[in-house]
Amino acid sequence: MSLTDDKKKKQSESERLSRRKFIKNSGYAVGGLAVGGVIGSVIPWDTEDKAAPQTNNKNNKTTNFTHALMNFSQAEFKMVDAATERIFPEDENGPGAKELGVAYYIDHQLAGSYGLNARDYMQPPFFNGEKVQGYQGRLRRKEIFRIALKEMQSYSQKKYKKGFISLTEEEQNAILTDFAEDKVKLMTVSPSGFFDLLRSMTLEGVYSDPLYSGNKDMDGWRMRNYPGNQMSYTDIIEEDFKDIPPKSLREHM
The missing domain is CATH 4.10.220 (Light-harvesting Protein)
Structure with a gap:
């Protein structure tokens, strides 16, 4: 070489x-x-234990990663958040709708098949039904919310010269009471019909499984001493009454 x-x-x-x-x-x-x-x-x-729930180290509360808007605008969400808190306010017994994340529950329900009345018969002709028959119109639930929130904002401006979320708690109560008692004259939606829907969904959000974004940290259940979704009671069925920490569906996955 x-x-x-x-x-x-x-x-x-x-x-x-x-x-x-x-x-x-x-x-x-x-x-x-x-x-x-x-x-x-x-x-x-x-970087986390997959079996352990995500928690906020500051107050040891569970972080709910489903708290993201799917239907409401920010302005609509703030109105629903304030209105549900007046329906289910925080008191000495525990947190109110706002802390329990009820507005997120409503937002997510309206974004899905429930908001579109997918399981309801929605074909014409439409007639005003009896009180016991419930809603008989063409509007979907998500449309009812969108229209009613605009009407509630307009009524708030007319009555108090302020938007709904800027009102005092007493003024917000008065607005909601006027809707519940049909004192607001609307050509678009039924004021009391909207209030009944809002109240019903508020209670659902307070007591539903946290998997659906409401009842944060199962505090709604704790206020009622409800054990949540237990897989079985066979190990304690023959014992004296026993307090059981609540469990979410998420814990059985």
């Missing part, structure tokens, strides 16, 4: 080693970015 050939061989080996080292170091860099940077920051379960 000539001196020139030997020199070319060493240069080629050096280039291969340099490329190998570069690829290896690049792999470390990309891996560090993926795990500790972009992906690592987006997927929290890589």
Whole structure:
């Protein structure tokens, strides 16, 4: 082998080693970015116990990752949040609708088949039914909410010169009472019909399983000493009355 050939061989080996080292170091860099940077920051379960609920360290409360709007605008959500709190306010017995996340429950229900009356017969002709027959119109529930919230805001401005969420609790109570008693004259929706729907969905949000975004931390159940979704009572059925910590459907998944 000539001196020139030997020199070319060493240069080629050096280039291969340099490329190998570069690829290896690049792999470390990309891996560090993926795990500790972009992906690592987006997927929290890589750094948490998958069997344990996500909690807020400050007050040891469960973080509900379903609390995101699917139907309401921010303005509509704030109105529903305030209105449900007046229907189910916080008191000495426990939290109110706002803390329990009831407005999120309503938002998510209206975003799905319930809001579209998917299981109801919604074909004409439409007639005014008797009180016991319930709603007999063409509007879907999500449409009723959208229209009624605009009407409630308009009525609030007319009566108090302020938007609904800017009113005092007593003024908000008065607005809701006027709707419940059909004292508001509307051509679009039934005021009392909307209030009945809002009240019904508020109570659903307070006492439904937290899987559906309301009843945060199962505090609605705790106020009623309700055990939630227990898989079985066979281990305590023959014992004296026993308090059982509530369980959500999420804990059985």
